[in-house]
Amino acid sequence: MKIIRGILWRFKEGVGYNIFVDVKVYRDGIKTPKGLVSALEMFLRGTARREGIRSRLSVIITGDERMAWLNETFRGRKGPTDVLAFPDEDLPEIYLSWDEAVRRGDPAGECARLALHGLLHIAGYDHKDKDSAAEMRRLEEEYLLCWIF
Known part of the structure; x- marks a missing residue:
């Protein structure tokens, strides 16, 4: 809950910018902490602005089953992964594994970390080598x- 209050507090300054972040919960039965979706929207909106991203962005919180399908379909790797980013020019998407966030012990904090990681991929960053990682x-x-805070 600390991360949500911190995000809400810091992002009051970022409200009103022309960057739309659409956070959707994909899987039925996923119960997120109250305020998580709006906190992620504000966090990503402000971070996207700072990274120069000027487009609509969808973030989908889903489970291991969907993540495994996406990982195999688009990356050719079996099994679930924690985050996938699709930097489409018109509608970039970030998929987060709620199941993985729960396993790591701080679901709200991990969702923020995973969403940020995906956003940085959309902004053009990668971790293909030691320096870029x-x-x-x-x-x-x-x-x-x-x-x-």
Whole structure:
């Protein structure tokens, strides 16, 4: 719950910018903490603005079954993964595994971290080598520290 209050508090300054972030819950039965969806929207809206992303962005919180299907269909890898980003020019999408977030012990915090990781991929960052992975980790920590008190 601490992450949600921190995000809401820090993003009051970012409200009103022309970046639309649409967060949808995909799987029936996923119960997210109250305020998580709106907190993620504000967090991603502000972060997208800072990264120069100017498009509609969908974030879908789903489960392992859907993530495994997406991972195999689009990456050729069997089994679920924690986050997938599809940087389509018109409608970029980020898929998060709620099941993985729960396994890590802090579902709300992990959703924020996973959504941020996906957003950085959409912004053009990757972790194909040691240096680019270090840069992504640095940015993730920087953004998360800015929004959590």
